Amino acid sequence: MSGYGAVLAVGLILLAVAAAADLLAGVRRPAWRPVPYLIGTAGSACLLTAGAAALAGRSVALRSAGLLGTVAITTGASGTGGRGVTPAAGANGHVSLFADLAGLGADRLSGLFLVVAFAAAVAVSLAFASWAAGTGRAGDTAGPARRGLGAGYALALGSVAVVLTAQDAFTFLFGWESLTLAFWLLAGFRRHAPGRPLAALITLAFGRVSGACLLAGLVLLATRSGSLALADLAHVAPGPLRATAVVLLLAGFAVKVGMVPFQVWLPRGYAAAPGPARAIMAGVAVNVGFYGLWRTLALLGPPPAVVTDILLILASATAVLGIAHAAVQGSLQRVIAYSSVENTGLILAGFGVALIGAARGSHSLVAVGLLAATLQVIAHTAAKSLLFCSSAGIEAAAHSDDLDSLRGSARLAPWSGTGLAVGSLTLAGLPPTAGFVSEWFLLEALMQQFRVPGLGDRLVLAITGAAVALTAGFAGVTFVRLIGLVVLGRPLREGRASGADAGLGGRLCIAVLGVACLALAALAPLEIRLIGAGLAPVLPAGAVTAALRSPWVLQPVFAGFSILSPSWLWIVMPALLVVVGAGAWLLSGRRPLHVRRVPAWRSATAGVTGHDSYTAFGFANPTRRVLAAVLHTQAEVTRLEAEEPDIDGDSGRDAAPHVEYSSDVVEVVDEYLYRPFRMPFRMLVQFAQRLQSGRLGAYLAYMLVALLAVLAVVTGLH
């Protein structure tokens, strides 16, 4: 164990302590509620340090043999032969089944993702701590209702760390399944709320599906390579088996990140989790999926060309579908959750470019693709964590999730509102945020399609580029709705009941993440250097840093195509602001803040009751109509029956509404891919339920049958 391995171990231990603290101490005393999360903050900080060390090239390793050797199972001396796990003698003479397990360790790629994930985790944990300490009795929306949330949170972070630092397939899958379990616990935490049990179940189901795909893929490779170590999987000979395994692995990771057609669990699962747990799920834990994809590329290279093309098409579909739904949702959490789907599409588009480059052997293309995708991962992590932490704050302050009733709630919760604004600007890709840099890189990467010789690849890249541009446009519409109505809007009713804004931890989190969203743009060259270091297992040194044309000017790896300098933007834009401000100060007679406060000009109307300006629903209506093909919008105007008017005096005073408008969108993948299978699936489940007869004799018979089948298979394989 090296020095940094100890830091890694300390981090994991602290997370375990946090889980224990939550389970044992519970939520009785408000003063104890933040404790698990504060411990989790410390644990995340340790893991962040370990990751930084790994990124810098230090050795970070945590051997398992010393720890687990004492609990090994002895096996026979003959062992199982060439394939599979070979027993080795342990230090005490016991044969350890786990001796092959290399323990945990982090190379540069793991270090990069550790830094990204746990930097966000530190901030989110602080927000979690202050959210948990929020005032209210058990059952209040602010603060956990009963014990278990902290445990789920710690389990999630611990699983993320294990997955990112796993050195062999077993540990990897162990961490993966723990993460699925943690997701299920988080999503189903408030199981008495409507829709939550189903959301948790779907999250669990898709998590198991992804685990199953990964299991199949890794086992396929392990049988061929003869060992469970991940590094050894790279030596499997190319062939149909390796290709199948790569596809299975990609599928498993795609389910985790929410690529079409597996994205149906993302909005439900994310929206179902309480408070900043969403940030953990969507901002921190989703990175394991991307890490898996990067690691697959590093170890096993690209899949067959057909699969890459399909991946690109599905990525563009994901991006468009995600943003189309995000633009028309009426619930704040759902908007942000669907935006995760959109970002998945964008990141996978960049990854697809890298795959094409890897298939063609062009390091520059791989570099530009992976760089774009990684930049987007980083920007997304920061922005998504910020958005979900801010939305938790707004939800706690306004006690509502509906966009129409959240108008102007940033005035109730200024910090959360600012966080929401900065996060929205980042995800909308507006300069000078980090999202702008990453989307620029992504579009530049897709524009390199002319360097690819094959026509099919070029066509697919062009289509993806068009889809990404469309997505960027609608992202603007989506987030303008959020910023314009929720953050800057005029509250419909004054004097609503307000909870407090985010506490000290929440404000710290919002400040850190907000500054990160902006600083990552200003310090983009530094970020690119770090990414270059992190991508060392995939690319040769210098391939990524070729994106730095000069110390502060970026280019898309290929020279002479295009340049961008977000750092200079960060100097020029504030300078312009200062110049304009000075001009305003001079021209206004040195009294620039001498303003006249007046109500907005509404064409001198006598006034109407009810909504008299654009609602969130109405703002999304043009999008519903324009994207009706994607959303399958159905709109209906119904004329309600007019009541008998009251003749004397107050005629029309209590007039019934005479026209009603309703509009519905359909999730096409859900509707056309999954819904037809519900009936057969349900029948299958009912059949399987019959196996759970409850009779002891039946269960013993099942075990006997299973043992006989295993013996038969094992014998047959020899």
Place this chain on the structure above:
Amino acid sequence: MWALRGLRHGVLTTRWPARPDEYAAATRGPATVFAPSADGADLARLCPVGAISPDPLRIDKGACILCGRCVAARPDVVGWSAGPAQAAITRTGLVVPAQETEQSLAAVSAGLRARTTALRRSVHLRHVDAGSDGSEEWEILALLNPVYDIHRLGLFFTASPRHADVLLVTGAGGHGMAGPLRETYDAMPHPKVVIAVGTDAVGGGIVSPSYATSGGVGDIVPVDVWLPGSPPSPFAILSALLLALGRLPDALPSPVSGEQR
């Protein structure tokens, strides 16, 4: 091709006020007195709005609706005032023969000048209809056609009163529009100038007295320039605008009333 069609007739725009325009010079304004010493009792009975007071003979141009009866009856005593300069900066300045002295008008004019010095070359206009009959709006809109083209003088119409410098008010001050007119006036930032366009806005016209009008807009907003006419022709409106902005070429030191031969 509309682009080519637009070039077909060359330049249609008048050069007024830089160069004289014969249609402008022939603009008909309210009735005015040529022979102040004449007896006006029969004329006073003839006027349907009571704009003529007999002794001494005076005509309130701000109440004249240009029906023409007095001109047809006694063409030697009264006649049409000609030319575009019909507006005045005080309400009493519209009574002819002129009553006010140079000093009393100089103060009002100086106040107006002080407000409009800053915005002489680029002015935004906002129009409010406070119960007009629809014809004044046509004449104001005529300023945008290629014959008058107020854009060449740096005058622009704006939709929002927050961006407006000059408020053009037409109509007799209907009670329904009193509140919205006041709101519009309050929404405009300082400095601002109000021009009452048309006899209805100046004195109520023939529509007043009525249960639903205020007899002109003078009671609702403070008016700086009064322009009579039923409706005033576009040249008269243009002249009133330039008067308000202090840009009339022959307006030194301050224009008094629009009485011309």
Place this chain on the structure above:
Amino acid sequence: MTATAGLGSTSADNLTVSWERVAAEVAAGGRLADLFATARGDRILITAQVAARGGMMTIDVLLPPGQHSYPALTPLVRAAFWYEREIHDLFGIVPAGHPRLEPLVLPASGGELPRPGDPRQPAAIWPDPAALPLHVIGPGMFTIPHGPVRSGVVESIEYLVETPGEDIPHLNMRPFYKHRGIEKRFERMHPGDGVLLAERTEGIASVAHAIAYCQALEAIAGTDVPWPAALVRVLHAELERLACHLDVIVRLADGAGLAVATARFGWHKERVLRLTGQLCGSRFGRGVVVPGGVTFPPLLAPARILAAVSELDRQLSPDIRLLLGSASFLDRLRRTGPLPADRAAEHGALGPVGRASASTDDARVARAYGAYSSLGLTVSSRRDGDALARLEVRVDEIESTVHLLRQVADELGEAEPGQLRADCPAADGRALAWAEAPQGEVLYDVCINEGRITRCRSRSASFHNLVLMHEVFAGDILTDFPFIEASFGLSVAGVAG
């Protein structure tokens, strides 16, 4: 010029009978032309004018004293919808069974009411915003209040656009802001002065209003207008029609963003107004039409009038052809704001709005008056009822107007010079007269007693037609609104009264 005499005064029992008669006439192909009330002491006389069988039928019903409610006509004849609301506003009597009785021209909650026909002139009446009804809309919708101070140089009216964000399923209008109390102002006026007020009721249709009013007075006095005076009246009325139709084209072109078209048609309209000014001294033809004839002959010789009209036509026709060939412009108008033909017929839509929806009614032809009886005129009509059809009807009317102007100029050149104004002695009586304004038919029902006007009802075509704006927004979006409003071409001054 009155048609068949009224049924005379009847008691309220016969109100139902009268209403049924009105409904029967409307169902048989007629239309409700006007519905108004007059105060007679403490009783109220309700008058319905029905255009049927080539003429105008007047039906008077006198309500018993002290009765404040009467069975509404609207359930039988939908066209009475706004008329009964106006009666309620001005008199306070309630039409029982009216589907939506909200204030239209005068929202007042209690207090004194104008009651036209009552010799008392009320003190100032201020509209009460609290009397406006609660505006309840269904979920998913919100209301955009547009007005009364709207963008651009337009008349004041408020539109409440109920929208879910893009289309316009429903529209509410509040015209009460411009209410001036014209009908009450007419009372106690000398009939000779009344023509001045009639000209300023709807300022862009001054000549038509003046002609209708003067024809009513001439009918009461039994005067015949000399032939040259009738020709001069037609001359000014047609020039006014030309100016109004050109104004509509200017607004449509401006809405579509065709800058050159807007400028050129603005220039043409300016030339028409200047020609009118040269003929009579007033750019709007005011001061020409008086009871008995016209005040003075045109200030230009007929040959010069002919030359000016021909020159105007020579410049105008190519521009109109080019406009009707601009595909992008026509695209904005096609299927925008469609008024179904059956609805137009049921309501009795007037003017170009009605004629674009398959009506063929034109007061100059169907109930010809003045010199129109002797001049040839064809009525143009279309079936589609959308904004493009209304534009095409106006273009056809421009063509027939130019033709009429040439005819009039020729006739004026050939007519012997004679007196232009017949004697119209002050007589007591009551008469109904009409004229075809550019917006449609204008009705004047004038009642003179002891040499003073006791009741003058002026019903402009704008009041009758504007209510149809509720029904033309089938699938149109917010950006179509200016086109629909411009294609109706109505004047709010005539609506608000």
